[in-house]
Amino acid sequence: MxxxxxxxxxxxxxxxxxxxxxxxxxxxxxxxxxxxxxxxxxxxxxxxxxxxxxxxxxxxxxxxxxxxxxxxxxAHPRVTEAVRRELDRGSNFVRPSIVEAEAAERFLATVPTAEMVKFAKNGSDATTAAVRLARAVTGRPRVAVCADHPFFSVDDWFIGTTPMSAGVPAATDELTVAFPYGDLTATAELLTRYRNEVACLILEPATHTEPPPGYLAGLRALADRHGCVLVFDEMITGFRWSEAGAQSLYGVVPDLSTFGKALGNGFAVAALAGRRELMERGGLRHPGERVFLLSTTHGAETHALAAAMAVQATYVEExxxxxxxxxxxxxxxxxxxxxxxxxxxxxxxxxxxxxxxxxxxxxxxxxxxxxxxxxxxxxxxxxxxxxxxxxxxxxxxxxxxxxxxxxxxxxxxxxxxxxxxxxxxxxxxxxxxxxxxxxxx
Structure with a gap:
């Protein structure tokens, strides 16, 4: 060589x-x-x-x-062919494309622990939408992020906690608190310290370490006990751990989860998924105050959704x-x-x-x-x-x-x-x- x-x-x-x-x-x-x-x-x-x-x-x-x-x-042939088929049919319209229904059906069949899904173009938009939704449904201001996981969003609620916090108001930064991965006692103490203030716990279900036995189930129980929303960031674990997500592999269902990265095999597509009761707060079929959840011009580009469907089919079938x-x-x-x-x-x-x-x-x-x-x-x-x-x-x-x-x-x-x-x-x-x-x- x-x-x-x-x-x-x-x-x-x-x-x-x-x-x-x-x-x-x-x-x-x-x-x-x-x-x-x-x-x-x-x-x-x-x-x-x-x-x-x-x-x-x-x-x-x-x-x-x-x-x-x-x-x-x-340039995976199955993905690029699916994208080519859509390119000549137009990529974005003034009303939803039928591809949006097909992509949602495919996603919910692949990730059966989710009841509704909304697509976006990047992971930051999806995680921030999860945080906003959690704050809306709980009426609480604080977000608890896992301190041992490196990245959740480019938005202020997370970037303010990093060394690159320039431009983030201190008042915003103060609303984000951290808990250590794998330590249920420390997380319980945090939720007690900020009793009735924490809207959600957000973490990657696993990274370079596997979750300790009973940890994710214990976190699910803590979230239920303290009335906060459990959010799994599955940007990395989704598909790489299992096509149905780490939530399927470990048998613990979050309230909300976010997917991206492998979902499009390089095409820009991400997803926020979760319980219907929560997700519908960003919709039109509920009696409560509306949540401006995800509303992006390019969130449902047909070729990216076609790529996502081809990726999911390839994972499952091959x-x-x-x-x-x-x-x-x-x-x-x-x-x-x-x-x-x-x-x-x-x-x-x-x-x-x-x-x-x-x-x-x-x-x-x-x-x-x-x-x-x-x-x-x-x-x-x-x-x-x-x-x-x-x-x-x-x-x-x-x-x-x-x-x-x-x-x-x-x-x-x-x-x-x-x-x-x-x-x-x-x-x-x-x-x-x-x-x-x-x-x-």
Whole structure:
């Protein structure tokens, strides 16, 4: 394998063009070039299956596709064909399309724990709609978010709790409180402290750790006891854990849940789903005060809903979730073996459910290190692997996994040298990659 770093002159030029016009140089902070080693931030030309090509012509095996959204692989034929069929029929009308009814029926058949659904274009709109609905039905102001989960929304109620809180009034920030994942006692204490003030508990049902036994059921009981709404953010767990969501896998039904990412295989579609009694408050068939729930011009674009229906059919009929788990298990085993073989098994650590793997890069003291992450990412890119995480797509082949493991082994050999020198600087190639949430640029 060619050990030379890829040449990226066109990508560097494209990054400069982007920064001149687009704040941050990307439309999602997690895609920013500050997340990649210096001068090794490829700008993508196109993708097919589990591979992408940058504008310089370099090909990569890609992980974490579209920030976990492209779980079937790029340009999946079943999805693109469904989209093509709708494009010639028009994409948006002054009244609902019949596609909206078909998409809702398909979603509720796939996620039978939900009774109603409303579509949107992004996850932030869906989670914020859930929060607004919870406040309306409870008459309470506070939102309790899980402190151990990294992201819920771009809106003020959540962003005000992060280091990037500029522009969020303190009065808004003060209405959001936090509870720790897996700790029912601490959550009960929080709900007692803010008795009759908390409108909802919002969390991802699982992330890189599985819920402790009885935890989600205990949270359901706490929400019922304190009269607040339980919201599951299933942006990531939806489809990757089960096509019916983590709520189906773990057998705990929330009042409201939000889906996105894998739902459209890269097309812009998200969903708010939940109990009819709550959801109808945003409708026209209830006697109470109306809730302005979700009302978006593009929320029901026909081609995106067609994509969502094709994704759901593919998951159910082809057993995609099981394939994601099998691929992830093969990758995790290979990476762990490669890291151990190079003597860095306690420093390059694979974590998470097999369908949603992440990796940690630890320093000499086994503490998380952005500097060692920079070294690791640089070696992966040199080997033709674009991997901000090890989140798999269903388009990966066994050969792709084997090649990735070979590249990881080479990266781990360099990692061992850096650990022996107690300094990764000579192998970083420039400044360290940076965390997304930070106060200063």
């Amino acid at each position: 060619n050990a030379e770093e890829p040449s990226l002159p066109r990508s560097r030029q494209a990054n400069e063009r982007l920064h001149a016009m687009v704040p941050g140089g990307a439309h999602t902070y997690a895609k920013g070039d500050d997340q990649y080693p210096e001068d090794l931030a490829p700008v993508i030309s196109h993708g097919s299956g589990a591979h992408v090509w940058d504008v310089d012509g370099n090909r990569y095996i890609e992980y974490g596709s579209g920030l976990r959204s492209v779980s079937l692989g790029h 057993g995609v979730t099981a394939r994601l788990h099998a691929l992830g298990e093969r990758l995790a085993a290979g990476v762990r073996e490669a890291a151990a073989g190079m003597g860095v098994g306690e420093h390059v650590v694979v974590r998470g459910r097999a369908s949603n793997l992440v990796f940690a890069t630890l320093d000499e003291d086994r503490q998380p290190s952005q500097r060692y992450r920079t070294l690791f990412l640089r070696r992966l890119l040199t080997g033709g692997v674009l991997a901000p995480s090890f989140v798999v797509s269903g388009a990966l082949s066994d050969a792709d996994i084997d090649q990735t493991v070979d590249v990881v082994a080479q990266a781990c050999a360099v990692y061992r040298k850096a650990l022996d020198a107690a300094d990764p600087t000579p192998w970083m190639g420039g400044r360290a990659v940076k965390p997304v949430f930070r106060r200063l640029a």
